[in-house]
Amino acid sequence: MRKREKxxxxxxxxxxxxxxxxxxxxxxxxxxxxxxxxxxxxxxVALFLHDERWHRAxxxxxxxxxxxxGGTAADFTAQRAEQILADTVSRLxxxxxxxxxxxxxxxxxxxxxxxxxxxxxxxxGKDENKCVLIAPSVLTHHPLLxxxxxxxxxxxxxx
Amino acid sequence: xTADSLRAYAVSTQDLRKACDALAHAFEHSDQxxxxxxxxxxxxxxxxxxxxxxxxxxxxxxxxLGPLGSHRHRLVEELVIERATTExxxxxxxxxxxxxxxERPSALSFPAGLGSAFRDDxxxxxxxxxxxxxxxxxxxxxxxxxxxxxxxxxxxxESLWKSLDELASGxxxxxxxxxxxxxxxxxxxxxxxxxxxxxxxxxxxxxxxQAAIQRLGEELQTRIEQMPKLRKQLxxxxxxxxxxxxxxxxxxLLNELKEKYQGMPKVSAYLDAAQQNIIDNAEDFQQxxxxxxxxxxxxxxxxxxxxxxxxxxxxxxxxxxxxxFEPNPSYxxxxxxxxxxxxxxxxxxxxxxxxxxxxxxxxxxxxLLNIDRVLSRPFVWEALKQALMSNSVRIETxxxxxxxxxxxxxxxxxxxxxxxIILIGERWLYYLLSMYDREFDELFKVAADLEDDVDRSDExxxxxxxxxxxxxxxxxxxxxxxxxxRQVIEQRARQAQDxxxxxxxxxxxxxxxxxxxYWARQRQSSLIEPQDIDEAIGQREHRLERTRSRIMDAxxxxxxxxxxxxxxxGQVNGLSVIDLGEFRYGHPxxxxxxxxxxxxxxxxxEREVELGGAIxxxxxxxxxxxxxxxxxxxxxxxxxxxxxxxxxYGGVEGDSASVAELCALLSSLAxxxxxxxxxxxGSLNQLGRVQVVGGVNEKIEGxxxxxxxxxxxxxxxxxxxxxxxxxxxxxxxxxxxxxxxQFTVYAVKHVDEALSILTGCEAGQRDExxxxxxxxxxxxxxxxxxxxxxxxREFGEKAGKDEQE
Numbered sequence: 001m002r003k004r005e006k007x008x009x010x011x012x013x014x015x016x017x018x019x020x021x022x023x024x025x026x027x028x029x030x031x032x033x034x035x036x037x038x039x040x041x042x043x044x045v046a047l048f049l050h051d052e053r054w055h056r057a058x059x060x061x062x063x064x065x066x067x068x069x070g071g072t073a074a075d076f077t078a079q080r081a082e083q084i085l086a087d088t089v090s091r092l093x094x095x096x097x098x099x100x101x102x103x104x105x106x107x108x109x110x111x112x113x114x115x116x117x118x119x120x121x122x123x124x125g126k127d128e129n130k131c132v133l134i135a136p137s138v139l140t141h142h143p144l145l146x147x148x149x150x151x152x153x154x155x156x157x158x159x
Numbered sequence: 160x161t162a163d164s165l166r167a168y169a170v171s172t173q174d175l176r177k178a179c180d181a182l183a184h185a186f187e188h189s190d191q192x193x194x195x196x197x198x199x200x201x202x203x204x205x206x207x208x209x210x211x212x213x214x215x216x217x218x219x220x221x222x223x224l225g226p227l228g229s230h231r232h233r234l235v236e237e238l239v240i241e242r243a244t245t246e247x248x249x250x251x252x253x254x255x256x257x258x259x260x261x262e263r264p265s266a267l268s269f270p271a272g273l274g275s276a277f278r279d280d281x282x283x284x285x286x287x288x289x290x291x292x293x294x295x296x297x298x299x300x301x302x303x304x305x306x307x308x309x310x311x312x313x314x315x316x317e318s319l320w321k322s323l324d325e326l327a328s329g330x331x332x333x334x335x336x337x338x339x340x341x342x343x344x345x346x347x348x349x350x351x352x353x354x355x356x357x358x359x360x361x362x363x364x365x366x367x368x369q370a371a372i373q374r375l376g377e378e379l380q381t382r383i384e385q386m387p388k389l390r391k392q393l394x395x396x397x398x399x400x401x402x403x404x405x406x407x408x409x410x411x412l413l414n415e416l417k418e419k420y421q422g423m424p425k426v427s428a429y430l431d432a433a434q435q436n437i438i439d440n441a442e443d444f445q446q447x448x449x450x451x452x453x454x455x456x457x458x459x460x461x462x463x464x465x466x467x468x469x470x471x472x473x474x475x476x477x478x479x480x481x482x483x484f485e486p487n488p489s490y491x492x493x494x495x496x497x498x499x500x501x502x503x504x505x506x507x508x509x510x511x512x513x514x515x516x517x518x519x520x521x522x523x524x525x526x527l528l529n530i531d532r533v534l535s536r537p538f539v540w541e542a543l544k545q546a547l548m549s550n551s552v553r554i555e556t557x558x559x560x561x562x563x564x565x566x567x568x569x570x571x572x573x574x575x576x577x578x579x580i581i582l583i584g585e586r587w588l589y590y591l592l593s594m595y596d597r598e599f600d601e602l603f604k605v606a607a608d609l610e611d612d613v614d615r616s617d618e619x620x621x622x623x624x625x626x627x628x629x630x631x632x633x634x635x636x637x638x639x640x641x642x643x644x645r646q647v648i649e650q651r652a653r654q655a656q657d658x659x660x661x662x663x664x665x666x667x668x669x670x671x672x673x674x675x676x677y678w679a680r681q682r683q684s685s686l687i688e689p690q691d692i693d694e695a696i697g698q699r700e701h702r703l704e705r706t707r708s709r710i711m712d713a714x715x716x717x718x719x720x721x722x723x724x725x726x727x728x729g730q731v732n733g734l735s736v737i738d739l740g741e742f743r744y745g746h747p748x749x750x751x752x753x754x755x756x757x758x759x760x761x762x763x764x765e766r767e768v769e770l771g772g773a774i775x776x777x778x779x780x781x782x783x784x785x786x787x788x789x790x791x792x793x794x795x796x797x798x799x800x801x802x803x804x805x806x807x808y809g810g811v812e813g814d815s816a817s818v819a820e821l822c823a824l825l826s827s828l829a830x831x832x833x834x835x836x837x838x839x840x841g842s843l844n845q846l847g848r849v850q851v852v853g854g855v856n857e858k859i860e861g862x863x864x865x866x867x868x869x870x871x872x873x874x875x876x877x878x879x880x881x882x883x884x885x886x887x888x889x890x891x892x893x894x895x896x897x898x899x900x901q902f903t904v905y906a907v908k909h910v911d912e913a914l915s916i917l918t919g920c921e922a923g924q925r926d927e928x929x930x931x932x933x934x935x936x937x938x939x940x941x942x943x944x945x946x947x948x949x950x951x952r953e954f955g956e957k958a959g960k961d962e963q964e
Contacts, residue, residue, distance in 0.1 A: 022336075022338050023338060053344065054337065054342065056344065056351040056352065059353045059354035060353070062372065063372075064343075066341045066343075066379050067339060067383075068339060084337055087338070
């Protein structure tokens with residue numbers, strides 16, 4: 001009982017970071033979050049790692065997007081890249097809030113360009129021991145996370 | 160007319176009621192009598208029913224003709240039971256799903272009792288399937304095989320993408336994934352280059368990149384197009400695996416059933432079809448973890464329901480052929496019905512909701528129906544005939560059978576039908592059907608006509624006594640002493656309206672016995688005695704005689720004018736019978752006639768105002784003809800006569816008043832008064848012969864009751880046809896009055912005899928010269944008619960002269 005009271009203090013709560021991209025599924029990641037938290041007090045921060053390569057590709061006048069469903073090709077413009085980004089962020093944010101509400105966990109949502117290391121450090125905070133990063137395996141070599149995986153930060157890779 | 164000659168027509172007291180003195184068997188009460196021979200007097204009907212139920216040919220169904228209360232049902236049931244017990248129980252019938260066409264459920268037959276076994280076996284199979292099939296899908300074997308299939312496909316997919324990635328990276332192109340597709344972008348040092356970097360590249364390099372992207376785009380499209388094929392291939396492989404797994408699980412379960420029912424080809428075929436259906440729909444047995452929407456969750460009970468068995472006819476507990484009596488032969492109760500259940504606002508049905516009717520319940524046996532009820536229920540008669548003609552029962556709604564409904568519904572396979580149908584009903588319905596329904600005679604070839612009464616021979620009286628004793632025992636009534644038994648037999652002759660016959664109307668016999676038993680018990684007696692029979696009859700009449708007492712009251716108060724003394728020209732007491740179904744009684748009615756010169760018309764006022772029935776009108780025409788033939792054969796009948804039932808405001812039917820009507824006319828013509836202390840009944844033929852009438856006992860008693868109320872003085876009496884004497888079964892009070900010479904029943908053969916008694920004068924017979932004696936009634940009639948003819952001729956001549964002038 002005493003332990004629970006101690007854990008209820010905010011400075012002792014776990015900080016769970018989930019790294020997500022435009023193409024990964026939240027379901028498996030969230031399952032790992034709930035297993036990690038396991039009923040204890042925690043705050044969840046979703047890190048949306050924005051793939052800047054789209055924007056560079058979109059700046060080229062001949063770039064086309066080939067549909068995954070039918071194989072049809074269409075111009076891939078900067079406007080289209082922005083639209084995809086906005087839609088994806090909106091969708092993931094909504095899903096995340098819903099999952100967090102069901103698990104009764106506070107959640108924050110951060111959009112990080114892949115080059116913004118400073119912002120990432122700020123999000124992690126000083127106490128790395130109380131922080132867990134959950135990331136899909138496709139992001140293992142992501143430039144933003146590669147360094148963290150090598151650090152002391154506890155990282156859980158989800159296949 | 161002299162007293163002696165009058166006495167010659169008087170019926171002796173012995174003939175007024177034929178007493179029962181034939182019971183030779185010595186006994187004190189009815190319990191001592193031996194059991195009677197069954198089906199007394201009904202041998203013809205019994206033979207017909209036995210013939211009908213034994214005849215195994217199409218159309219030999221039976222119609223039992225007999226009135227309500229003749230215990231026709233009991234008779235038929237006894238005979239049918241007698242036959243059915245020698246026959247084994249027929250097949251059971253089931254409806255099962257027709258997997259090829261679920262709207263047409265298949266019918267399966269089984270030897271008696273095996274239908275329920277099959278149903279239980281299929282239930283067991285369903286229960287086993289519920290666990291065995293999911294278990295097979297959850298087993299390691301299945302999972303490993305599924306995984307192998309998925310991995311093989313995944314490898315193919317990965318191989319396609321890997322080769323593309325290698326191709327692209329070889330050209331310095333990166334493949335980027337977006338949420339909806341792929342983007343090919345040029346790389347420099349492993350990073351996607353933007354427009355500025357691209358513009359800085361040499362022209363040739365830029366063109367190379369664009370060409371490479373174009374090429375790789377086409378490669379990418381080719382691979383994307385292969386994806387659906389790979390997915391389909393995966394699905395097919397998984398489906399084949401599912402089929403194999405399901406087949407393995409199901410065949411273990413079904414093989415046992417197939418072996419059990421291997422002697423029944425149709426059942427075996429059904430089991431094969433069920434097995435194939437289960438295998439074809441193997442995926443259905445895998446419940447998805449979470450359906451897209453809650454209501455889309457597949458109910459496993461619905462899935463398995465298609466393998467259930469609808470046992471329509473179950474003869475498990477039967478040891479003989481079924482005998483079914485359907486008291487309410489509505490269409491669904493006879494043919495069967497297809498029920499529906501509400502499901503999400505719609506009415507749905509399936510083979511499990513097909514219900515059998517009496518035809519199928521009686522299949523292989525006997526079905527007893529009341530024809531009046533069959534005919535009064537819509538569509539039933541036609542459906543019944545259709546089943547008989549097609550030798551099959553097709554369960555469908557009446558609307559569908561008449562082509563009035565176009566909604567899609569079930570069309571269950573017709574079930575072969577072999578039932579002996581026994582219709583029970585009134586005679587008039589039989590004759591109507593026979594006349595107006597051309598198919599009736601083809602389908603109901605056996606008529607079993609129950610007798611209404613039996614000959615009152617000594618032998619039959621003995622049997623009838625035993626029958627009464629049997630019925631008293633069967634109803635747990637007190638026994639009857641010998642006198643009471645004889646009295647009941649006499650009462651049964653009265654019920655038959657014939658002293659020489661005994662009524663076979665069993666319900667009225669039972670009522671008499673039961674009510675006599677009641678009155679015997681009321682006086683703490685251990686036996687039913689004659690006084691109890693009298694009490695039962697008297698009390699019953701008392702309960703029913705309201706209208707009779709009103710008529711009597713009206714006569715006594717001179718509201719209804721009936722003279723029982725004196726004499727009057729052109730006025731006679733006729734007798735009529737009122738039949739109230741359960742109660743018949745007679746009462747006198749005044750008939751008057753007037754005559755004058757005319758053109759040969761005898762007017763029936765009842766007919767003129769449409770109160771006279773056809774038979775009454777016929778009687779009047781016969782009367783008119785008899786009048787002409789007798790009194791005016793060679794001269795034109797120059798008479799206008801009119802006859803009427805005074806104070807009669809309802810219909811008049813029958814010809815039993817024709818003698819009275821003729822006597823009234825003759826009295827009017829001859830100016831000879833008719834004695835009002837007498838009443839007369841009898842029908843007339845053209846030759847003046849007096850013929851039998853119905854209700855003679857009630858008629859005599861009706862007039863007797865009026866005369867007795869006013870005081871019998873020995874002059875009162877009733878004239879009846881001689882041929883009706885054998886029908887006399889008068890009440891004891893009438894016989895007592897006759898014995899005391901206070902009341903007389905006269906029997907006549909010819910209207911002249913009636914005329915003589917009624918007028919007290921000789922009617923007179925034609926002599927050798929063809930002349931009636933002068934002063935006789937007939938002579939006066941003839942004279943009057945000749946006078947009318949002469950006057951008419953004179954009038955005619957005078958009128959002719961007037962016209963010429």
